[in-house]
Amino acid sequence: MSALAVLAPRLGSGPRLDIDLGAVAANTRLLAGRATGELMAVVKADGFGHGALGVARTALAHGATRLGVTSLDEAWALRDAGLAVPLLSWLNPVDADWATAAARDVEVAVPSLEHLAAVAAAPGRHRVHLHVDAGMARDGADPACWAQLCRAARRAEQRGEVEVVGVMGHLGCADDPSDECNALGRTRFAWALETARATGLRPVDRHLASTAATLTDPRAHHTMSRVGAGLVGIDPSGTVALRAGLTLTAPLVSVRRVRAGTAVGYGHAHRTAHPTYLGLIPLGYADGLPRPASDRAEVLVRGARRPLVGRISMDQCVVDVGPGGAEPGETVTILGPGDDGEPTAADWAGWSDTIEHEVVTGLGARVRSRT
Structure with a gap:
């Protein structure tokens, strides 16, 4: 028979995510030192899960000069917090609130003729970055339409509807600096800039590099680099040791002694090989623990890595803490x-x-979460 110990609930005893803004500061300084132009701190997706406002303020204090996000909703949150630096939003539907973007001094990316027409028709004078597809068949204008987009943008500029302040693109293979895709992307971006200038546009901001290219390819830097993952310690190129910015911990809700052969979790996907102790962690895939990591992942218990066993459930997972056991309430x-x-x-x-x-x-x- 198994023995079960349950922790009595107490305030503040749940899972917690601790953010290290000191790591963000160090990473920003390193990236700013690598960039040959300005550094845009990209704080989309709530600052890559680290808190957009904290990451933004820290990055701006340590070398970044402006901010980038995907949606206008993300931009509003930064403006509401009092951040008045240059701010670019680059992934919005055609019917987005362009008028408010102009009123709140949010620069916007224009990836198509349809977007340009909608932006130009909205009240206000709009600062825009024309976005070219540099080889990903994803966001950005198709090169076949690029010259037409540039000409239309120049006409809108002459009418006083927009000001084309930037041209932007994105490299699809920058995590592998040796991939020939990067050379093709740089060439296409250079062509896009020449085409824009030939129509009379004079974009001051020209940006192609994100974190990996900022670290490995100065040829992609132009006047500005956009970095997001690097701020929080992720280097897709694997060439630089950045500092990770978060720690996730949780208490053991319960600990039970079990026999060899005990089935664990949904589908009995795991059976214990020996008598051991199993600890219950109140985190699951609804909290962001990837279910494919079931029966593969480990956590730190009493200074040693111990395996998660059985399937990760929506709200919980199980760790084999070993024959030495552990106590309910211990932090893993x-x-x-x-x-x-x-x-x-x-x-x-x-x-x-x-x-x-x-x-x-x-x-x-x-x-x-707390910092």
Whole structure:
């Protein structure tokens, strides 16, 4: 028969996400030192899961000169917080609130003729960055339409409807500096700039590089680099040791002694090989622990890595704490910088067949956060 110990609830005893803004500061300084032009701090997806406002303020204090986000909703939150620096939003539907963007001095990306027409028709004078597809077949104008977009933007500029302040693109393979895709992307971006200038446009801001290219390819820097993942310690190129910016911990809700052969979790996907103790962690895939990491991931218990066993459930997972056991209420470390042997976001990405970006941005709202 198994023995079960349950922790009595107490205030502040739940999972917590601790953000290290000192790491963000150090990473920003390093990236600003690598960039040959300005540094835009990209704080989309709530600052890659690290808190957009904290990351933004820290980055601006340590070398970044402006901010970038995807949606206008993300831009409003930064303006509401009093951040008055240059701010670019680059992923919006055609019917977005362009008038408010102009009124709140938010620069916007224009990836199509339809977007340009909608922006130009909205009240206000709009500062825009024409966005070219540099080889990803994703966001950005198709090169076949680029010259037409530039001519239309120049006419809108002459009418006083827009001011084309930038041209932007994105490299699809910058995480592998040797990939020939990067040379093709740089060439297409150079062509896009020449085409824009030939129509009479004079974009002051020209930006192609994100974190990986900022670290590995000065040819892609132009007047500005956009960095987001690097701010929080993720280097997609794997060439620089950046500092991780978060630590996720949780208490053991309960600990039980079990026999060899005990089935664990949904589908009985795991059976214990020996008598051991199992600890229950109140985190699951609704909190951002990837389900594909089931029976592969580890957490830190009493200074040692111990395996998660069975399937990760929506709200909980189980750790085999070993024959020495553990006490209910003890804190286990789910992920962190790795300084004390705890799993890192890179470890979780490997166990889940994904990337660190997905791990850190997937951490759920139920996890309490503090800096």
